[in-house]
Amino acid sequence: MANTLLFKKAEEHLVGGVNSPVRSFNYIGREPILIKKGSGSRIYDYDGNSYIDYVLSYGASILGHAHPGVVKALSSALKNGFSFGATNLKEVELARLIKNAISSIEKLRFVNSGTEATLSATRLARAYTGRNRVLRLKNSYHGHADYLLEEIDKASIEEVFKKSGNKIAAVIVEPVGGNFGVVLPDTDFLKRLRELTKEYGALLIFDEVITGFRFRYGSVSDIIGVNPDLICLGKIIGGGLSIGAYGGGKEIMDNLAPLGTVYQGSTFAGNPIVMQAGIATLEELRSKKYEFLEELAGRLAGAIREEAKKQKIDLEVAHYRTIFSVRFKEKAKFQAFYKKLLKRGVYFAPSENEANFVSFSHTRKDIDNTIKVVTNALGEI
């Protein structure tokens, strides 16, 4: 089997054979599949197998893999050079598209990853407020640069603010959780968080690295009706290339150098190739019907729930609009289920804590086939 040999080789040179832990399939207890290529809703391994992909680069590839419009835009951009370390008009254009789609962003800055976006936004919040403490909620994920971030429970938020609200620079929150399975938005809590942060002079930061442009053409903040001070973006806005961004009102954002004193620099931020992928992706997305993604994700999530109930398997399906996750009562059951899916050509997120996504390349037939595979897999575990 090519895959086994290739993964052994990967282990010789890369730590654990991967560049990000979840890719190791440690959670599943088997070697990971190495991906040779992707096209539309499918990815292909080195043994010639294909899989319907529900990982989609952890949500980044919303148009599916190697979307022809994005490939064309990238091909034409490549011949003009890859990186200048100077402003190019592609940056301005992508910023304009994002600003037009998200009501609370007046100015933004591009960085190279979601982690860099949250790191930079929290740093800006600390400088802006002159305070040190940044809170995040338990079971949330905002990238790996989380030093200085304090984890709290939702229930303790009132008490924490009452006790030391004037020391808190910011609260950073995923408005829809995507890193402890899918966690549905708690609108009342988010509204209260908005009030509390305002009352105590702290900033509210929405981490929309997953949710930005995932549920609608824009931000989930405009669905929920809560205006954060800063929004972090990533994934989709780069069309599958490495990107991050953070933005908000001018009054806060203009504290960044060169206008202000908060230094944040980057060799590759605003890279013209990445910007071109982002522009082509958003231009495609603008005319897409997100209801279609909702239908696909809803049907699949509903079918898993129904089938599990029928077969008396203890699992929970969490679903919000275009994303879903599955959590079994026993981890061993998830592992067995996952292995069966892989064998039959369905690639779900290799951990119960990760979300599953659908793309505009997925078809109703993909969903029908996946439902068949899921039904059989549940029957065999």
Ligand SMILES: Cc1ncc(COP(=O)(O)O)c(C=O)c1O
């Ligand atoms: C909500 C959230 N914030 C931040 C990040 C970090 O983004 P990146 O992996 O691009 O650094 C992620 C990554 O999955 C994420 O889900």
